[in-house]
Amino acid sequence: MLKISDLHVYYGGIHALKGISLDVPTGQIVTLIGANGAGKSSTLRAISGLIKNKKGTIVYNDRDITTLDPVEIVKSGIVMSPEGRRIFPHLSVTENLYLGAFSRSDKDGIERDKEWVFDLFPRMRERQNQKGGTLSGGEQQMLAVARALMSAPDVVMLDEPSLGLAPLLVRDVFEIIKVINAQGKTVVLVEQNAFAALKVAHHAYVLETGVIVLQGTGEELLNDERVIQAYLGG
Amino acid sequence: MTLATFIQHFLNSLTLGSLYALIAIGYTMVYGILRLINFAHSEIFMLGAYFVFWGITLFHLPWAAAMVVSIISVAGIGILVDRVAYRPLRDAPRISALISAIGVSFFLQNVAIVFFQAIPRQVYRPQWLEQPMLWGDVRVLPLTLFVPLLSFCLMMVLVYIVYHTKAGLGMRAISKDIETSYLMGVPVNKVIALTFGIGSALAAASGIMWALRYPQLQPIMGAIPGFKAFIAAVVGGIGSIQGAVIGGLLLGFIEIMTVAFFPDLAGYRDAFAFILLICVLLIKPTGIMGVKTEDKV
Numbered sequence: 001m002l003k004i005s006d007l008h009v010y011y012g013g014i015h016a017l018k019g020i021s022l023d024v025p026t027g028q029i030v031t032l033i034g035a036n037g038a039g040k041s042s043t044l045r046a047i048s049g050l051i052k053n054k055k056g057t058i059v060y061n062d063r064d065i066t067t068l069d070p071v072e073i074v075k076s077g078i079v080m081s082p083e084g085r086r087i088f089p090h091l092s093v094t095e096n097l098y099l100g101a102f103s104r105s106d107k108d109g110i111e112r113d114k115e116w117v118f119d120l121f122p123r124m125r126e127r128q129n130q131k132g133g134t135l136s137g138g139e140q141q142m143l144a145v146a147r148a149l150m151s152a153p154d155v156v157m158l159d160e161p162s163l164g165l166a167p168l169l170v171r172d173v174f175e176i177i178k179v180i181n182a183q184g185k186t187v188v189l190v191e192q193n194a195f196a197a198l199k200v201a202h203h204a205y206v207l208e209t210g211v212i213v214l215q216g217t218g219e220e221l222l223n224d225e226r227v228i229q230a231y232l233g234g
Numbered sequence: 235m236t237l238a239t240f241i242q243h244f245l246n247s248l249t250l251g252s253l254y255a256l257i258a259i260g261y262t263m264v265y266g267i268l269r270l271i272n273f274a275h276s277e278i279f280m281l282g283a284y285f286v287f288w289g290i291t292l293f294h295l296p297w298a299a300a301m302v303v304s305i306i307s308v309a310g311i312g313i314l315v316d317r318v319a320y321r322p323l324r325d326a327p328r329i330s331a332l333i334s335a336i337g338v339s340f341f342l343q344n345v346a347i348v349f350f351q352a353i354p355r356q357v358y359r360p361q362w363l364e365q366p367m368l369w370g371d372v373r374v375l376p377l378t379l380f381v382p383l384l385s386f387c388l389m390m391v392l393v394y395i396v397y398h399t400k401a402g403l404g405m406r407a408i409s410k411d412i413e414t415s416y417l418m419g420v421p422v423n424k425v426i427a428l429t430f431g432i433g434s435a436l437a438a439a440s441g442i443m444w445a446l447r448y449p450q451l452q453p454i455m456g457a458i459p460g461f462k463a464f465i466a467a468v469v470g471g472i473g474s475i476q477g478a479v480i481g482g483l484l485l486g487f488i489e490i491m492t493v494a495f496f497p498d499l500a501g502y503r504d505a506f507a508f509i510l511l512i513c514v515l516l517i518k519p520t521g522i523m524g525v526k527t528e529d530k531v
Contacts, residue, residue: 048417074419086414088407099407102400103419151419 001026002047002078002155002186007056009042009210016042018210019056023203024155024188029181031189031197031218033231034207040190041083043207044157047188048080049073060155074103079153083160083190085144089133093124096132096143100150109152117146120179138169145176149185156180157188162196174200194231198222206231235494238371243494245378249447251486252385256440257463258470258478259392260312260433266409266473267429269328273335274315275437276460277342280453282308282438283357283445284350290358297360305438312434313427321423346453355451363446381443388439389479392432396475401428409473462507469511471524480522485511 002024009017017039024030032040045051047058049070058066065076073079079100088096097117101110118125121142127135132143141161148156158177162170174196181187181200191197198204201218206227214226221227235243257279264272282304289300319338323331363377396402404425407415416422444459445451462485470481485507492499492506499506514522 050413050417070416071419071421074417079419080417082414082417086411088410088414090410091403091406095403095406098400099403099415099418099420102404102415147418 001061002188003057003059004043004047005057005059007043007046007054007058009039009046009051009054011042011053016210017046017054020205020207020210020212022205022212022215024186025203026154026186027181027184028202029177029187029189029200031191031201031204032207033191033194033197033204033221035231036192037209038207039210040207041159042210044080044159044188044190047073047078047157071103074151074153077152077154078157079148079151079155080157081144081148081159081161083163085137085140087132087135087140087143087147089131091132092129093132093135093143094128096147097124097150100147101152103151110150113150113152117149120149120176121146138165138172141165141169141173142176145173145180149180153185155186155188157190159190160192161189162191162193170196194227195222198227236371238373239494241372242374242378243490245374245382247487247490248483249378249381249486250490251483252382253440253444253447253482254459254463254466254485255479255482256385256388256436256443257460258467258482259389259475260437261464261467262470262472262475262478263405263429263433265467266475267405267412267426268320268324268331270320270331271335271464272320272430272433273332274319274338274342275433275464276456277339277346278308278312278315278434278456279437279441279444279460280346280451280456281311281342282441283451283455284346285438286442286445287350287355287357287451297358301439301442304442305435308438308441309431309435312430312437315434316427316430321426343453350451350453352453357445357449357451359446359449377446381447384439384443388436392436392475395432401425405429465508465511469514469521471521474521474523474525477521477523484514484522 005021006019007017008019020043032043034040046054049068057064060076060078065073068076088099097114104110123139124143124146132140135143145161162173165173170193177187177189178200189197189201198218198221204216204218204221205212206214257275260275261272264270285304285307286300289295289303290297295303315338319334320331323334363380365376367374367376396405404415404420407420408422408425412422463482466481466485467478469484470477488507488510489503492503
């Protein structure tokens with residue numbers, strides 16, 4: 001269980017997160033939806049240790065991880081795949097995957113997980129020696145998710161994984177999210193595509209200008225008048 | 235020009251060129267990762283030469299041992315410079331780190347003047363490097379074989395580290411995207427420290443060998459070779475290790491060959507070298523091996 005309590009984030013003079021609290025139960029898919037600038041990415045960046053200027057507590061499996069740096073966060077079992085995929089274009093697919101496993105030293109386990117992600121994403125196996133930059137947008141997104149999985153995480157945080165992808169590929173991305181969840185990974189999903197995100201999520205939070213304004217199960221929010229009005233183009 | 239003299243000039247070019255290349259690699263690696271021009275790099279070069287001098291005169295180490303000790307301790311100083319002068323400025327505007335680098339450069343130069351004194355020192359050179367060998371008509375100094383060979387070996391070690399080790403993978407990742415590397419669990423500061431260590435070790439090796447070729451030590455001896463190696467790195471394509479090697483060798487060849495073919499113009503050799511380098515940059519502004527990269531936001 002990942003528990004965030006009263007989290008504040010500041011960028012210079014800007015108060016980006018104004019005391020949000022949310023729970024991510026083990027084994028679930030939890031999604032954060034909201035408009036641009038609502039604080040979704042800031043939440044993930046604060047959890048992953050990239051943002052130091054924050055207040056509040058982040059507790060993971062009864063351990064306070066609020067002040068850990070990104071490397072320690074990855075080692076504790078929480079990994080974030082950043083917005084815009086950010087794969088390494090000049091490195092091969094395999095090197096990108098090994099980079100995801102940088103915090104590990106169990107060689108056998110790394111090779112086993114490489115085979116596992118190749119089974120999840122057969123395209124990655126086909127293109128393992130190609131440079132990341134030569135992959136298509138959809139493949140790059142798959143690589144970004146595969147790379148994150150290589151750290152052997154328990155919690156996978158995905159920031160806008162469907163952004164900029166063709167509708168058919170968007171469907172694939174959400175299929176994959178369901179698959180990795182079914183394989184035991186807890187997923188924190190930040191999405192603009194509220195409809196698709198709510199459909200896969202067990203639980204969802206709606207953020208507006210740094211505050212949680214609404215929460216419920218994915219299904220509840222899919223049928224909520226306010227959500228339909230604001231985010232589902234009702 | 236006879237073939238024999240040409241071979242001698244060729245070996246001299248290779249010697250000078252590999253010395254520039256070793257320094258240029260340090261500039262290019264640090265720039266590739268931090269977008270920082272490490273102005274203190276030429277002082278690192280100088281320290282390498284002085285530490286051998288110290289090792290031999292003060293601690294009576296054999297020459298080879300003094301060389302190894304010097305390279306290792308200079309690598310340590312390079313890491314320390316990063317830790318003290320650059321790491322605290324990682325998130326600051328880039329110009330701040332640049333000013334810090336200039337400060338470190340002056341600081342090390344002045345420390346050297348205080349500790350080593352400004353008077354030029356003679357440095358010990360092993361006899362076997364000085365005994366000319368005769369290959370037919372060609373008179374070869376072992377030094378002109380030793381320097382390129384040792385440089386080549388060091389570069390091979392570097393290539394191995396960068397392309398075949400985990401730390402090297404980390405370096406290549408950081409050079410493109412520090413933040414994502416961090417998110418993937420790469421201990422960014424440790425990898426950067428290693429980069430400074432490797433770059434400084436190579437500069438120290440270059441300084442030591444420079445002192446074999448021009449056996450006079452001065453606290454400001456790093457300024458001109460360092461400056462030229464920096465230009466070599468830019469011409470080769472800053473950020474590219476292959477480019478640094480090509481740029482360094484190119485500069486060495488231009489310098490020596492100008493004098494060899496136009497002895498009357500020997501005094502203008504730097505002018506010729508730089509005119510040619512400017513031409514290279516006019517044709518390919520990103521340098522020979524450079525690729526156009528977008529500036530980091």
